[in-house]
Amino acid sequence: MKKITKFMKKPWFLGILVFAMAIVVIWNIPIEKRKYGFSQSGLATDYTGLLPERIEKVVNVHNRNELQRIVQEANKKGKHISIAGLQHSQGGHTYYKDGIVLDMRRFNRILEVNEQAKTVRVESGASWEDVQEAVTPYGLALQVTQSQSIFTIGGSLSVNAHGRDIRFGPMAETVREMTVLTPTGEIKHLTRDDSEEWMTYILGGYGLFGVILDVTLNLTENEVYTIHTEEIETGKYESYLHRVLENQNIAMHYARISVAPGTFLDEMYVIDYNRTRKQAKITSLKEEEGVRVSKFALDLGRKGGKLEDLFWESQRLYINSIDGKTITRNNAMRSESTFMEFTTPGRVEVLQEFFIPVDSYEEYMKSLKDLLPHNDQDEDFKVHNITVRYAAKDHMTSLPYAKEDMLGLVVLIQHGLKEKEIAHAKTMIQKWTDVTLQYGGTYYLPYYPYQTKEQFKESYPNWKNFKEQKAERDPNGVFVNLFYDHYMK
Amino acid sequence: MQNKIERYIPLIVTVGQVVIFPYYIVWLKEVSFSYTLFAWLFATFSFAAAWGYRFFQSRGEKPRSFITSVYVAMGVVYIVVGYWKLLIEYLPYVALMTQIVLGFLQGYFRAWHTKQRSYHVHAINHYLIVGVIMIALSFMKVVSPSIFLTVFGIILCMCGIWEVVRRKKFRNSC
Numbered sequence A: 001m002k003k004i005t006k007f008m009k010k011p012w013f014l015g016i017l018v019f020a021m022a023i024v025v026i027w028n029i030p031i032e033k034r035k036y037g038f039s040q041s042g043l044a045t046d047y048t049g050l051l052p053e054r055i056e057k058v059v060n061v062h063n064r065n066e067l068q069r070i071v072q073e074a075n076k077k078g079k080h081i082s083i084a085g086l087q088h089s090q091g092g093h094t095y096y097k098d099g100i101v102l103d104m105r106r107f108n109r110i111l112e113v114n115e116q117a118k119t120v121r122v123e124s125g126a127s128w129e130d131v132q133e134a135v136t137p138y139g140l141a142l143q144v145t146q147s148q149s150i151f152t153i154g155g156s157l158s159v160n161a162h163g164r165d166i167r168f169g170p171m172a173e174t175v176r177e178m179t180v181l182t183p184t185g186e187i188k189h190l191t192r193d194d195s196e197e198w199m200t201y202i203l204g205g206y207g208l209f210g211v212i213l214d215v216t217l218n219l220t221e222n223e224v225y226t227i228h229t230e231e232i233e234t235g236k237y238e239s240y241l242h243r244v245l246e247n248q249n250i251a252m253h254y255a256r257i258s259v260a261p262g263t264f265l266d267e268m269y270v271i272d273y274n275r276t277r278k279q280a281k282i283t284s285l286k287e288e289e290g291v292r293v294s295k296f297a298l299d300l301g302r303k304g305g306k307l308e309d310l311f312w313e314s315q316r317l318y319i320n321s322i323d324g325k326t327i328t329r330n331n332a333m334r335s336e337s338t339f340m341e342f343t344t345p346g347r348v349e350v351l352q353e354f355f356i357p358v359d360s361y362e363e364y365m366k367s368l369k370d371l372l373p374h375n376d377q378d379e380d381f382k383v384h385n386i387t388v389r390y391a392a393k394d395h396m397t398s399l400p401y402a403k404e405d406m407l408g409l410v411v412l413i414q415h416g417l418k419e420k421e422i423a424h425a426k427t428m429i430q431k432w433t434d435v436t437l438q439y440g441g442t443y444y445l446p447y448y449p450y451q452t453k454e455q456f457k458e459s460y461p462n463w464k465n466f467k468e469q470k471a472e473r474d475p476n477g478v479f480v481n482l483f484y485d486h487y488m489k
Numbered sequence B: 001m002q003n004k005i006e007r008y009i010p011l012i013v014t015v016g017q018v019v020i021f022p023y024y025i026v027w028l029k030e031v032s033f034s035y036t037l038f039a040w041l042f043a044t045f046s047f048a049a050a051w052g053y054r055f056f057q058s059r060g061e062k063p064r065s066f067i068t069s070v071y072v073a074m075g076v077v078y079i080v081v082g083y084w085k086l087l088i089e090y091l092p093y094v095a096l097m098t099q100i101v102l103g104f105l106q107g108y109f110r111a112w113h114t115k116q117r118s119y120h121v122h123a124i125n126h127y128l129i130v131g132v133i134m135i136a137l138s139f140m141k142v143v144s145p146s147i148f149l150t151v152f153g154i155i156l157c158m159c160g161i162w163e164v165v166r167r168k169k170f171r172n173s174c
């Protein structure tokens, strides 16, 4: 014992101890340092923090009767209500000037997992992560989610989100039943054959047609997949995708397009998830992995020029390293997101997504090459990543982005926050939207509205019907948000 | 006069460190994001202090020459913490560095202080003065902890300079 104490008092030992402790601390410093959401001073923002607005109050929703009372009172007193899930939308979809915000995050119970019927009934404030934790022990998995599990069910259904699945259609189609609180304060239980067509407007309704209380979602098996990766030329992607869609053995798919100067929009990495028809035996879900390494690589890419080429090469190594590996369906639906964290003052990173009919992809890419700078190192408007996903035709919602089978190009953009820089970003994104529209495409609505009203109307020709139904079903205009103000007021 | 200064500087440093502690804690809590990280940053401080203490002891009986640098270095750390408007991205890393440097310097200082003749007198004075100052501070409307941190940093640097001047004079008079 004496020897140990003596040893521990050696200066070099203490030095090493401090060094080791420092490494432990550095490793545990969180990557996500930004705070967004509702502040105590009554200011609200969402994920990008771009549209701060003063609100009246935030109500933490716990039960449906309390919620019903708030909505009925708002109808009487002419108040405005917005609904917030995890606030990853980026265009003021979750709040309104001087309005009440319903914070749904604690309305998150898993009500029932039905193993035989393969369904889960869940309150709308639960996240996909909560649902995955509940269904994985039964060997079940979700049919459609985003690529990550960091969103609420209510928030995801209200934008009719999509992800890597290529077999189950739009997310809205995976809803079997739901309970909603209508804008006039009625609680309604809805099924797919509801004659009043509430589902058509609530799903993909951006929180404007009342509150989703709970939903029953169809599930599928938590199958084990083998990952197949490949590098291909952009010009060959269309035919590759057709082969993927025809091959029923492939359950999920996505791709990545190079934005590095050396291979700008010429090269792609494709990732397929091949069925093994084996149900996963493991019940645990994977946690975020390799976040620091991924963030380091992305930060290199953010510098542009040769470093962006290097980033693309590093992705090649990654893609090769996962080729042939196996993964469960649930794990394939919960990719890492924290590595995207970006906190440089005076700048912002935003997402945009453009949808293009599958068969127009090649010509569209050629047009994009003419529009975008190949090397954006010295530009203010920078494109850091483009991911491609398949979005099957949506027959169900009122504002469908997939008017036919589409490819969605998710774009990660960085730009400055000075007035001039925002104006430039707006011009670039509007031009990009124009090109998309020329090819019969659309753009995704949960993100910051750089687009004009005219572009919105062209992308969503059914907007008039949406607006009329809104006026009919919400006669007092209770449910509003900044997104609605921007496009439809 | 020489003796008085020799007595007072360490007293200013020890009292100041305790008085500034709550403000430093507020700053550290803000930059550490979670309680776990906050606690680990403190553990790092403690280990670094043990290291500083042992480092002094292992150098034998000639360490007086270093103490001025210790005052100045501690002063610089407090000024950096209080004055610099650092990016949120770098704050936790800076906090880690300051914990290591401050811990080491405080350990070193304490080991040196215990060897001084005035140490035991200081101990009692120190507790009394800290009590009185803390009561006084409780009546002040604090604008921001960073002002206190910066002021204390400047005082420490002045102590360092004061000590150098004092020693120079002492040498010349010999």
Ligand SMILES: Cc1cc2nc3c(=O)[nH]c(=O)nc-3n(C[C@H](O)[C@H](O)[C@H](O)COP(=O)(O)OP(=O)(O)OC[C@H]3O[C@@H](n4cnc5c(N)ncnc54)[C@H](O)[C@@H]3O)c2cc1C
Residues within 6 Å of the ligand: A047, A082, A083, A084, A085, A086, A087, A088, A089, A090, A093, A094, A104, A124, A125, A145, A146, A147, A148, A150, A151, A152, A153, A154, A155, A156, A158, A159, A160, A161, A162, A163, A205, A206, A207, A208, A210, A211, A212, A213, A337, A340, A351, A446, A481
């Ligand atoms: C990093 C990142 C990655 C993304 N990846 C994808 C992706 O892979 N695929 C994809 O499709 N989208 C993606 N998105 C967009 C994302 O799916 C939407 O922003 C989604 O709405 C986020 O869910 P949320 O819980 O944060 O919803 P929120 O942003 O809180 O709300 C979104 C909308 O839903 C409404 N709403 C929320 N809860 C309810 C409720 N209970 N009842 C009625 N209305 C409600 C709100 O009023 C609002 O209009 C991504 C976004 C980010 C930031």
